[in-house]
Every structure is written in structure tokens, then in C-alpha cells.
Amino acid sequence: MLWLFSLASVLLACAVIGLGLKLRKRSAHLTYIHEKVSNILEQDTFERLLVFDSDVEVSRLLNDMNRLLEHAHLVKADYINQEKEMRNMLSNISHDLKTPLTVVLGYSETLLQSASLTDAERRVMMEKIQDKAQEVQRLIHSFFDLARLESGDRELELTRVNISELSRVKMLSFYELLTKLGLQVELEIPEKDVYVRANEEALDRVLDNLITNAMKYGADGKVLGISILHRKGEPVTIQVWDRGKGIPEKEHSRVFERMYTLEDSRNRMYQGSGLGLTITKRLVERMGGRIDVHSVPHQRTVFSFSLEEILHENGSHLT
Incomplete structure (x- = not known):
């Protein structure tokens, strides 16, 4: 024991x-x-x-x-990137606002101090002041639109939208500008109308931004096109393309950043806020889609986005 x-x-x-x-x-x-x-x-x-x-x-x-x-x-790391992006954005905002405001102040000062100006000269100056003031207004609207999109305050009601008809109408609205630039238009749209789940106003702005972007930076290619790729059971892909100078491959991942512009876009000939493509991306994402860019300079630069197809009036898919 x-x-x-x-x-x-x-x-x-x-x-x-x-x-x-x-x-x-x-x-x-x-x-x-x-x-x-x-x-x-x-x-x-x-x-x-x-x-x-x-x-x-x-x-x-x-x-x-x-x-x-x-x-x-x-x-x-994300915070540091956002802080850097914000500094760049503020710098570009200052640049884009300063130029038209300088013009406005210069012409208004001339109008106030020069009594010898003819009525014709005064009219020309007033038109330039109005043009620059509208430029500032458009820029400010872009800032507010992007802020609302990123904050989630803006609700987008998604309905059945005829992307075929909208694409035709949108391209037609640019007819005068396209003709002035000497651009040939190529449309690749299925004979049968294609419908997508989207917000018509937002989709109209997406097309507007992409066509405007192609005219600004791809006009030297002399061709601008819209293609709608449609396969049963898959999202509908809409492409806006040109054959201009394109975008260097190293820049592809940055084109949708806030206030990002190609180097020569700071030239007044390529005036832009640097927010158009960012707003476009946010709108496409809010409609449940995605957007990409692929560019081979002087061959084909394509901005393509995909949206869900809707086949029936009640919003359901064909079964």
C-alpha cells in the first residue's frame, strides 16, 4: 500500500x-x-x-x-495611397480651376478698365467669360457627382434598358462633332435589340464619357466605334474603341484613378477634369457591372464594360 x-x-x-x-x-x-x-x-x-x-x-x-x-x-497602405491620391487630386483641382478663373478675371478686368472697346470686342470677351465660367461649373459638378457616388448617397434604380437603341442615339448626338473631327463611325450592333439591367441616365452618361474620351485622345486614328457583344447566357459587353495614339501598357491600371490624366491631357487642347473615367467606373460598378481597358497604340484602344442581360419586360431571364 x-x-x-x-x-x-x-x-x-x-x-x-x-x-x-x-x-x-x-x-x-x-x-x-x-x-x-x-x-x-x-x-x-x-x-x-x-x-x-x-x-x-x-x-x-x-x-x-x-x-x-x-x-x-x-x-x-491603403490610407497612404488615398492620402497621396488626395494630394494629387487637390493639386489638379487647383490647376484646373485656376486656369479658367484666370481667364475670367483677365477679361472682366479688361471690360471694366477699357472704355474704348467696341461692342463686338466686348461681346467676344463676354462669350469667353461665359465659356470659362461654364467650364468651372462642369468641373465642380464632376467633383460633387464623384463624391456622391463614392459615399453611396446616390441611389440608382435599375430597369430594363435597350442598350442597342441607346448606343445608336448617343452616337447620333455626336454626329456634328465627329464630322468636324473627320472621324469615321463604325457600329457593330446586333439587328435584334439587346436589353440590359441598368439605370438609363447613368448608362447614357457612361457612353457619353467614353465617346468623349475617345474623341479627345483617339481622334488621330480617324475611326471611332461602338460594338455590342452578345452571347446567350452571358453578360452583354459594350465596347467603345478607336485607333488613336492609345494608352501605354504601364498606364492601363491607372486610367480609372481619380484625377489621373495622361501627360498631354494637361495641355488645353485636351482639357479634362481627370474625373470622367473615374465616374464612369463607379457608375458601371453601381449597376452591377465591370469595366476594363485594353490598348495597342495606333491599332485599337478599347474601353469595354459588361452588364447583366434582361430578356423579358418583367425583368426576368429567358428560361
């Missing part, structure tokens, strides 16, 4: 010693975690915690903390 008691005492002592060693090891691990996390926070590094295989619970905690650190790193 005594030997059983002795054996139990030995086993209990071993268990206590083992538990003590485990607690000491876990304490060391927790101390490491505390010091390492404190160091990461103080020095703002992108380090990660070393995972211990010997303790499942501590390893699980370390994995979770590494995921949290990774998330914090991504959030910070």
Missing part, C-alpha cells in the same frame, strides 16, 4: 513539475509576444510574430495576431 502511495506522489510531483515548466514556457512566449508587438507598434515596422509549434493555443493566437497585423498593414 505504501508503494502505491509513493508512486502516486512521484506521479503527482512530475505532473506539477511538468505543469510548472509548461507555464514557464507559456509565460516566456507571452513575454515575447508583448515585447514584439510593442516593438512593432513603436517602430511602425511590417514585421510578423514567430509562430511556436509546440503550443497549439499560443500558435493559434500568434496566427490570429499576424492576420490582424497584416490587415492593419493593408489598411495603412
Whole structure:
């Protein structure tokens, strides 16, 4: 009986010693975690915690903390990018507002101080002032539109829209400008009308922005087209394309950024707010679609976006 008691005492002592060693090891691990996390926070590094295989619970905690650190790193990187983008945007806003306002102030000062101006000269100056004031107004509207889209305040009611007819009408509305630029128009639209789930006003603006963009930067290619690609059971793809100077491949991922413009778009011949394509992308996304760009300079530059097809008047799909 005594030997059983002795054996139990030995086993209990071993268990206590083992538990003590485990607690000491876990304490060391927790101390490491505390010091390492404190160091990461103080020095703002992108380090990660070393995972211990010997303790499942501590390893699980370390994995979770590494995921949290990774998330914090991504959030910070996104914030830095947004801050940089915001600085660039403010710089471009200042540039785009300053130029027309300078013209307005210059002509208004001339009108006030020059009594010898003829009525014809005054009329020309007033027209230029009005033109520049409208330019500023359009720019401000673009800023507000983008802000509303990104905040989610603007609700888009999605209905059944005839994209075939809308594309024809939209291209027709540009007929005079296209003719003036000497642009040949090519339409690839199925004979049977195609309907998509969209907001007609938003879709009209998307087409307007893409056609305007193609005329600004692709006019040297002398061709501008709209294609509607339609396959049963797949989203409808709408393409606006040209054969102009195109977009360098390294710039493809940036063309939808706020206030992003190609270098020569700061030239007054290519006046733009740098918000048109950003607004276009947000509108397409709000309608449940996606938009992409592919460009081979002087061959084909294509902005294509896809939307869900609707076949029946009640909004349902053909089964």
C-alpha cells in the first residue's frame, strides 16, 4: 500500500513539475509576444510574430495576431495611397480651376478698365467669360457627382434598358462633332435589340464619357466605334474603341484613378477634369457591372464594360 502511495506522489510531483515548466514556457512566449508587438507598434515596422509549434493555443493566437497585423498593414497602405491620391487630386483641382478663373478675371478686368472697346470686342470677351465660367461649373459638378457616388448617397434604380437603341442615339448626338473631327463611325450592333439591367441616365452618361474620351485622345486614328457583344447566357459587353495614339501598357491600371490624366491631357487642347473615367467606373460598378481597358497604340484602344442581360419586360431571364 505504501508503494502505491509513493508512486502516486512521484506521479503527482512530475505532473506539477511538468505543469510548472509548461507555464514557464507559456509565460516566456507571452513575454515575447508583448515585447514584439510593442516593438512593432513603436517602430511602425511590417514585421510578423514567430509562430511556436509546440503550443497549439499560443500558435493559434500568434496566427490570429499576424492576420490582424497584416490587415492593419493593408489598411495603412491603403490610407497612404488615398492620402497621396488626395494630394494629387487637390493639386489638379487647383490647376484646373485656376486656369479658367484666370481667364475670367483677365477679361472682366479688361471690360471694366477699357472704355474704348467696341461692342463686338466686348461681346467676344463676354462669350469667353461665359465659356470659362461654364467650364468651372462642369468641373465642380464632376467633383460633387464623384463624391456622391463614392459615399453611396446616390441611389440608382435599375430597369430594363435597350442598350442597342441607346448606343445608336448617343452616337447620333455626336454626329456634328465627329464630322468636324473627320472621324469615321463604325457600329457593330446586333439587328435584334439587346436589353440590359441598368439605370438609363447613368448608362447614357457612361457612353457619353467614353465617346468623349475617345474623341479627345483617339481622334488621330480617324475611326471611332461602338460594338455590342452578345452571347446567350452571358453578360452583354459594350465596347467603345478607336485607333488613336492609345494608352501605354504601364498606364492601363491607372486610367480609372481619380484625377489621373495622361501627360498631354494637361495641355488645353485636351482639357479634362481627370474625373470622367473615374465616374464612369463607379457608375458601371453601381449597376452591377465591370469595366476594363485594353490598348495597342495606333491599332485599337478599347474601353469595354459588361452588364447583366434582361430578356423579358418583367425583368426576368429567358428560361
